[in-house]
Amino acid sequence: xxxxxxxxxxxxxxxxxxxxxxxxxxxxxxxxxxxxxxxxxxxxxxxxxxxxxxxxxxxxxxxxxxxxxxxxxxxxxxxxxxxxxxxxxxxxxxxxxxxxxxxxxxxxxxxxxxxxxxxxxxxxxxxxxxxxxxxxxxxxxxxxxxxxxxxxxxxxxxxxxxxxxxxxxxxxxxxxxxxxxxxxxxxxxxxxxxxxxxxxxxxxxxxxxxxxxxxxxxxxxxxxxxxxxxxxxxxxxxxxxxxxxxxxxxxxxxxxxxxxxxxxxxxxxxxxxxxxxxxxxxxxxxxxxxxxxxxxxxxxxxxxxxxxxxxxxxxxxxxxxxxxxxxxxxxxxxxxxxxxxxxxxxxxxxxxxxxxxxxxxxxxxxxxxxxxxxxxxxxxxxxxxxxxxxxxxxxxxxxxxxxxxxxxxxxxxxxxxxxxxxxxxxxxxxxxxxxxxxxxxxxxxxxxxxxxxxxxxxxxxxxxxxxxxxxxxxxxxxxxxxxxxxxxxxxxxxxxxxxxxxxxxxxxxxxx
Ligand code: NAP
Numbered sequence: 001x002x003x004x005x006x007x008x009x010x011x012x013x014x015x016x017x018x019x020x021x022x023x024x025x026x027x028x029x030x031x032x033x034x035x036x037x038x039x040x041x042x043x044x045x046x047x048x049x050x051x052x053x054x055x056x057x058x059x060x061x062x063x064x065x066x067x068x069x070x071x072x073x074x075x076x077x078x079x080x081x082x083x084x085x086x087x088x089x090x091x092x093x094x095x096x097x098x099x100x101x102x103x104x105x106x107x108x109x110x111x112x113x114x115x116x117x118x119x120x121x122x123x124x125x126x127x128x129x130x131x132x133x134x135x136x137x138x139x140x141x142x143x144x145x146x147x148x149x150x151x152x153x154x155x156x157x158x159x160x161x162x163x164x165x166x167x168x169x170x171x172x173x174x175x176x177x178x179x180x181x182x183x184x185x186x187x188x189x190x191x192x193x194x195x196x197x198x199x200x201x202x203x204x205x206x207x208x209x210x211x212x213x214x215x216x217x218x219x220x221x222x223x224x225x226x227x228x229x230x231x232x233x234x235x236x237x238x239x240x241x242x243x244x245x246x247x248x249x250x251x252x253x254x255x256x257x258x259x260x261x262x263x264x265x266x267x268x269x270x271x272x273x274x275x276x277x278x279x280x281x282x283x284x285x286x287x288x289x290x291x292x293x294x295x296x297x298x299x300x301x302x303x304x305x306x307x308x309x310x311x312x313x314x315x316x317x318x319x320x321x322x323x324x325x326x327x328x329x330x331x332x333x334x335x336x337x338x339x340x341x342x343x344x345x346x347x348x349x350x351x352x353x354x355x356x357x358x359x360x361x362x363x364x365x366x367x368x369x370x371x372x373x374x375x376x377x378x379x380x381x382x383x384x385x386x387x388x389x390x391x392x393x394x395x396x397x398x399x400x401x402x403x404x405x406x407x408x409x410x411x412x413x414x415x416x417x418x419x420x421x422x423x424x425x426x427x428x429x430x431x432x433x434x435x436x437x438x439x440x441x442x443x444x445x446x447x448x449x450x451x452x453x454x455x456x457x458x459x460x461x462x463x464x465x466x467x468x469x470x471x472x473x474x475x476x477x478x479x480x481x482x483x484x485x486x487x488x489x490x491x492x493x494x495x496x497x498x499x500x501x502x503x504x505x506x507x508x509x510x511x512x
Contacts, residue, residue, distance in 0.1 A: 014138035014387075014418065016040035017127055018106075019113050019355070022051020024143035024391035024407045026094060027072060030101040031411050037418075041137075042103065043129070045112035049098055051145050053091045058171040058190060059197035061087035064218070064300050068238075069245045069402040072097065076238050078231035084220045084300075115357035116140055118386060123427035123493070125387065138427075141414060143391040144355035146469070149348040153185060157323040167343040168194060175340075179203045182340040183328045185320070187213055189299055191344030195313075196303035198342075205313045206328065206336050208320055211456070212286065214270045214293040218300035249401040250474060256294050256399050257472045260451040267293040277305040286317050295456035297399060350374075350462035350469055353394060360385035361430070373466040375440045376431075377489065378482050380410050381417070383436045386428035386493070389414045395443055396478075397460070397469040399452070406471065409479045416485040426492035435489035446472040 016037070018028045021044040032040050048054055063070050067085040071077055075097055081089060098104055112130035119126060127135040150167040152158070158165075164180075166172045168190040177198050183206040184191055191207075192215065199205050231238045255262035270293055278284040287308070308315055318330035327335040353374035358366040364384045376382045379396035380389055391410045398406065421429050447453060447467045452460050460469045471478055 013037045013039045014421075015136070016139045016141060017113070017125070017135065017137040018042040018141045018143060020044065020051055020143035020145060021049035021094075021098070021107060022053070022143060022145050023072075023094065023404055024145065024411075025051070025141075026098055026101075026103060027404075027407050027411045028141045028143055028391060028414065029103045029106055030072075030074075030097070031415055033102060035415060035418075038106075040106060041135075042107045043111045043113050043127075044107055044109050045130070047110045049107055049109065050091050050094050051143075052147055053087055053094060055148060055169050056190065057087055057091075057173075058168045058194045060193040061190075062193065062220075063087075063090060064189065065249070065402045066245045068242045069249065070404055072404060073242075073408060075100070076235075076242060078238050079228050080223060082220055082222050084218065113356055115359075116388075117359040117363075118361055118388070120361055123386070139387040139389070139418070141389045141391060142355060142393075145392055146349050146353065146397070147347040149352060150343070151345050151348050152343060153345045155185075155320055155323055160325050161323050161341055162325045163339045163341060165341040165343070167345070169347070177201050177340065180339040181337065182206070182342060183208055183336065183338045184342045184344055186344030186346065187211070188344060188346050189297055190346070192299050192301045192304040194342075194344070196301070196307040199307045199310055199313050202340075203312065206338065207308070207313060207315050208328065209286070209315055209317055210319065211291075211296070212289045213296060213299045214267070214289050215299045215301055215304055216266065216270045216273060218302050220300075220302070246401070246405070250476065252400040253474055255451065257446065257450045260292055260294070260449075260454055263292050263294050263451055266298070270298075274305065278309065280309070283308065283315060286315050291456035292451055292454045294399060294451040295454050296458045296460075346459055349459045350467075353468065358385070358388070360388065373462050373464060374468040375436065377436045377439050378410070378413060378478065379406075379471070380413050380482075381429075381431040381436075381490075383431045383433040386430035389417065394468045395447075396471055398471060398475065401475050405475045406478060409475075409482050413482040413485070416482075417490075420485050420487060420490070421492065424492045424494065426494050428493045430491045430493070432489055432491055435486075439489075443472065 016032065016039065018025050018040055021042055025042055029040065029042050046054065063084050066083050067080040071093060077093060113127050114130050115128045117126050124136050124138055125140050127137065129135065150169045164175055178201050180202050181204045182202045184195060185208045187207065187209045195207060231241065255266065274284060274287060278287060307313060316330060318332045321329045321331045327337050329335045353370060354366040361384045366385065369384060374394040376390060376393045379393035382388065391407055392403065396406050396410065417429050450472050452467055452470060460467050462468050
């Protein structure tokens with residue numbers, strides 16, 4: 001088998017594999033380059049770059065966080081066409097960044113990483129690609145995201161359906177929905193965006209709702225040429241605008257994590273919006289959630305409720321019993337004949353963290369390390385997995401603000417780790433088990449007091465009910481906590497196969 005290393009360069013800098021070309025992978029690549037490190041390759045499994053904003057191109061796909069904060073701090077865009085930009089524009093932005101910051105020569109497209117194994121003797125990671133090729137590197141920055149494995153529901157008979165079926169994250173644009181009878185399963189963030197787009201085209205739409213979401217109006221609008229002009233000529237106003245949006249979003253965290261009782265105010269407002277928009281009491285009763293707002297992701301839309309009033313749209317709340325070759329059958333025994341089934345059923349997330357087969361020190365598999373639920377230290381480093389960094393790892397997700405802020409914080413944290421390794425002349429850096437445990441104990445205590453623990457089921461929780469996805473606090477607290485490396489929380493190893501503790505030796509010895 002051919003052995004390759006990443007982009008050739010003098011070994012003064014570590015060989016790094018970045019995995020994924022979404023916002024996280026690109027940010028990692030940009031910061032490596034800015035630090036003068038060229039010895040990295042970004043592996044992308046798809047034939048084109050971009051992560052979730054490449055995969056999700058269903059009709060109506062747009063961001064539900066304001067674009068001026070859902071973009072890199074170092075690459076503000078004064079020209080966003082709307083407050084909440086559509087998918088195409090966000091995707092173009094990521095492509096622009098990859099080009100502008102010189103990442104294209106570093107990217108290997110259609111290169112799926114299928115496994116990674118750490119070799120203690122050589123302090124290297126060996127990656128195996130889908131083609132069978134092996135690649136040896138010193139570090140891995142895994143930026144594969146966690147909303148990228150479409151969840152296909154376990155519904156009896158689904159495989160027997162003979163009509164057209166696809167998931168929202170794999171939209172078939174070649175398929176014409178005009179005049180079709182369609183069932184949509186799911187009423188989450190994706191479905192509420194595409195349902196209003198397809199309803200006017202189809203003959204009949206049966207919306208299969210298991211749990212109604214809380215929906216609030218989306219403060220979206222087109223940005224004017226004047227606004228774009230001012231923001232283009234005045235970087236200060238662009239910065240201030242971003243800052244204002246950031247703090248506006250940040251305030252919302254109070255109800256999510258500090259005291260869920262605060263959520264009664266937005267909940268009342270959402271209830272009033274539902275009452276105002278849906279006068280029919282029968283439909284309104286179907287759409288009224290029975291859990292605290294925020295427990296599942298709060299959805300923003302101006303056209304979802306109005307769409308549900310259309311005469312060709314039916315909201316079906318009886319559970320799905322089975323799917324036959326041409327129908328969807330509910331538990332009350334009613335069979336609805338359909339041509340098309342669209343799955344808006346979300347992604348495998350809280351229980352499916354390891355992006356591929358990963359073996360750390362001592363052959364420990366990440367899936368085994370995470371048997372009780374995924375955990376890391378600030379979502380980035382994991383005990384027993386030296387020189388392995390995750391961007392958008394466990395408990396870095398947000399219910400209230402921009403993931404790009406978290407991504408930039410995490411990437412800075414990885415850069416601190418690389419810096420510290422160089423200073424210590426270490427061959428690897430590894431998270432200390434006791435520090436990771438302490439961090440996660442405190443994290444889970446805080447999560448227990450949040451709105452996400454008020455009793456609803458959501459993709460934030462794994463099968464044991466553990467929240468492995470969300471950060472329970474202010475994003476600036478995450479930034480401040482990761483701004484400097486707490487070297488005592490890490491082990492630095494310098495020799496071949498040896499583990500010399502350049503930092504935190506005493507505490508580590510105590511822990512072992
Ligand atoms: P989701 O929020 O997980 O929603 C999945 C939907 O499918 C839910 O309504 C769920 O019902 C339903 N469902 C799943 N399995 C089912 C089954 N077996 N039978 C019946 N219904 C079933 O997924 P999503 O809408 O794709 O969104 C996922 C996440 O992606 C969001 O939370 C958000 O973080 C992100 N997203 C962001 C944007 C954006 O604008 N930035 C847009 C889209 C998505 P239950 O509620 O009962 O489980």
